[in-house]
Amino acid sequence: MNTSYTVCGICEQACGLKVSTEQNQVIKIEPDKDNAFSWRDYCIKGAKSHLALTHPKRITSPMKRIGDRYVETSYEEAIADISARFGAITAEYGANALGSYTGNPNGFNFGSALFQTMLLDAIGTENRFWVGSIDQNALHVVSENLYGNPWVGLQTDIDYCDYFLLIGTNPQVSGMCWISYSPDGWKRVLARQKAGAEVVVVDPRTTECAAKANQHITPLPESDWALLLAMIKIIFDNGWDKTSKPEKLDGLGAIKALAQKADLNDLSLRCDISLDTINRIAEQFAKAPRAMAVGRTGVSLGRNGVLGLWLVQVLNLITNRVETEGGIYYCSGVLDFLDAGDTLFPKSEAISRLRGTKNIAGSHSLAELPDEITTPGIGQIRALIMNSGNPVVSGPDGDKLDAALAQLDCLVVIDQFQRESHRHADWLIPGDHFLERNDINPLLQSLSPAPRAQFTRAAVNLPDGMRYEWEFLRDLAMAMNAPFIMGKKWLNPIVKASIKLAKLTGNKHHGFSPLWLSRPLIKSGGMFKWKDIKNAEHGLGELSTRPNFGTLFNKLTTANGKVNLAPTAFINTLAERLTQSPPDTSEYPLQLIGLRKMKMMNSWSVETSMEGMKERELTGGSIEINRLDGERFSVNDGQEVTVSSATNHLVAKVTLSDSVRPGVAVMQHGWGYRTFNPKTGKGTYNGGVNRNILVSNKDVDPLSRVPRLNGTQVKIEATSIA
Ligand code: SF4
Incomplete structure (x- = not known):
């Protein structure tokens, strides 16, 4: 039995994990009680995360769309085809014809995030969209x-x-x-x-x-x-x-x-x-x-x-x-954002084509993506690379985005599974799992209450023949002959030579890898020595260090x-707000808000965290309102209702409670979507309903362009007798 220590790569709590393996199989995952920056526990998503490794629907080879099915091919074929298509589209319509969408898990995969940014920089597109625009942009x-x-x-x-x-x-x-x-x-x-x-x-x-x-x-x-x-x-x-x-x-x-x-x-x-x-x-x-x-x-x-x-x-x-x-x-x-200034995150002045809004933290708002795909003109997005995201479910007005994605000339998805947002993908590229990575995420670890650093160890190997996401992105940049490192095309031969060396030695990190950059970055911060970081299996740093x-x-x-x-x-x-009248509630008298539970999935981990979940815990199809509102709208506990907004409608079951104030309705986020078996084209529905379809992609915070995932006005009407 082998033991390795890592951190969960599903959310930013990055819980320390102790992983026991035998013959490249995970036997057990436990909280790493010796990780000073962990809460020494985990949630259902981390506890069951290893189930994704060997899940029958996991994508482990590049898959090419043939009709409504996908067939496994080689990386060579995938990269040749994608680079040719991206190259042709950007040559004819300009760099902005290639867009990107990056989901939450990419933020916890430093290598993939870094190399995707470098690829997009090398191509020169400003049409970048990310999940932060639906929650943290404010x-x-x-x-x-x-x-x-x-x-x-x-x-x-x-x-x-x-x-x-x-x-x-x-x-x-x-x-x-x-x-x-x-x-x-x-x-x-x-x-x-x-x-x-x-x-x-x-x-x-x-x-x-x-x-x-x-x-x-x-x-x-x-x-x-x-x-x-x-x-x-x-x-x-x-x-x-x-x-x-x-x-x-x-x-x-x-x-x-x-x-x-x-x-x-x-x-x-x-x-x-x-x-x-x-x-x-x-x-x-x-x-x-x-x-x-x-x-x-x-x-x-x-x-x-x-x-x-x-x-x-x-x-x-x-x-x-x-x-x-x-x-x-x-x-x-371990990295100092303020010292690094614009070096780490170069400031971008990119303005979105249609709504004319300036990007926030380097990306545009997901709320603007559908129109940017469907509206003709210079800068229209015709190809998209979607990395670890499920925006049709997690974002506003998913139906509209789904229809827009169907119009793309080329959609390339990097993910572990084919999810709802990937229905129209031309290519499915395997996504690596945090349990397979030797990694350090200096950006995430710099958002800690005291200085810390942890080099996380792979518990298991990648599936045979599979490449890390960062390898695919790097190799795609090389195939496109794009200036991958700091805009300098003359460095490409060095990258290519390193890739050959890695093949000869069998060590992927002998090829140009994220560690080539994260190591000097961390060294330049001077906070910890690289050798000490590598030796500290539970991570370095003391939570009790007092702030400066x-x-x-x-x-x-x-x-x-x-x-x-x-x-x-x-x-x-x-x-302006001070002069505006309160919202008119005559047609839609309730405001929809969300909630989160420890024992629930999100729109990226449903495939594994639902495993073994009891029926009573599947609460994604219910809408909770105050008892007084139940009387007001003549609905009873357990009754089926239609929930409507100005954008869409869905059916849910009412839960009457005293836990929510009158005028407010509560529905969980992240339920109700399909995961597909790409080989058969068949999807399995994951239960519950996706309440985000009720949210408009036009009604947004004017300063952050975040849609009203909390606050959308809705009404409920009985569809059954309770
Ligand atoms: S998903 Fe759960 S186990 Fe993983 S980091 Fe977040 S809270 Fe921890």
Whole structure:
């Protein structure tokens, strides 16, 4: 029996895993209890992740579409055909005729993400789309505007905090990680609560965390900005604001002026929280010795995501909660995003062709992809490379995207399985599994609360003849004769020679591999020695390392070196919101929000995490509403209803509860799609319904272009007698 240590590559918690194998087969996966940056546990997706390795539907050879089936071919044939087709399309229509879509798992596969970016850079396309545009773009917009770098994610100093204001987050399930990482975050919050700290959860639903909070505030979805602005106004009006770094804050006057003009009664009505409550939490937050306000996806997924996350930062900044003990702070990790500036993520000024919006963190919004494929003109996307994504399910208005994908001249998919979004693929290219990789992900590991580094070890070999995703992407770039490294085509012969060497030695990393770049990158940061990283099987770094407070203010990369507290676009959008009437609810009286459970799949791991799941746990086909709304719409518990939005409709079963506030409907995300057996063309339906088809791809946050995955207005009508 062999044992290897790695981290789960399915979500950013990156739980440490201990993997036992025998004869290249995984026998057991357990949490790695010695991984200092892990919560020493795992969820169903990690626990069952090895089932994907030998799953009968797994793609392990390139597969070419012949009619409605796929046949296995060689990499040589795949690369020759794809390079010829991509080459012909870009030669005739320009580089932007080739688009890309990158899904969430690609962010946890450093080699694939890096080499895909290098391939796209080499080809020169600006038509890049990614999954961040349906959840985290609001944070990137806020970080770029306030701090000068879209990738700044501030960490939480949990163990020293006296007052937690948690908005739109359910850390018992999410682990309190989102572009930042807090191992055992919720347990540590509860430990602080036991020691006397106050925990305030702001959420329209009684989440697992809300049930344990000292206070639970239930605003309407998409109205956090109104609650936060009211708190900020109260703090200014009472002179409770304080900051130890006034010279580092630009725009404080503009924020004060905005708050001064705001009407507390109006704000209270907009979020549907009483003024007494807002006054109370504003005073408590401002006067707590140490406090933090944290906003997550519950805030970012709606049409006011940027406003909400921005005002969370403003609240923290005007009460001295940034770069202070018990507050939020920037951590220089194994790579330092602020030091690296534009070297790591070159700034792109790319504007989308049809809606004319500037890219965010290097990519355009998924909401814009269907029209970019179907609308003729210069720059129309005619070929697409989709890497580890299932956007028809995870994004808005999947039916529209599905129809658009069918129109492409060439769709190349890199994935472990053929999923709903891959129905029209011309080529299926095998996706590697994290249990097969020797890897280090310096980007992800730099979003940690303290410096850390871990070189993860492959537990099993790749299937015979299969290449890593990064190999395929590199080899495709070579076949296209594209300048793969820093735009320098003359380096291609060196890459090709290294590939030959790797074939001779049998060591894939003797060929030009991501390790050729990650190793010098890490060395240049100077945080850890490469030798030490390689020797530390559970990873390097101590979670208890105290933050170096002040780092953020010292390294700001804004034009004037100050926090830009009041970006003009934010101020203007907020002013607009203040003059708008509340949404008309006469036709669609409920607002749809999402939830996440530990024991559920997402739209990328359904094939394995559903294995063995009990019927009662398959809750993806239900819609939860308040009992009062049940009476209002004359529906009973368990009754089948049609749920309609202005975009689409579906059928679900009603769950009546007291856990969700009136006016709100809750449906889980990520259910209801097919996985295909490419050899037979037959699909298996994975249960539940895909509620994202109700979400429009036109109704988006104007600042982040994130669609309203939280907040879409819906109605329900009985379709059966309960
Ligand atoms: S998917 Fe589950 S096991 Fe994997 S990193 Fe995320 S929480 Fe951990």
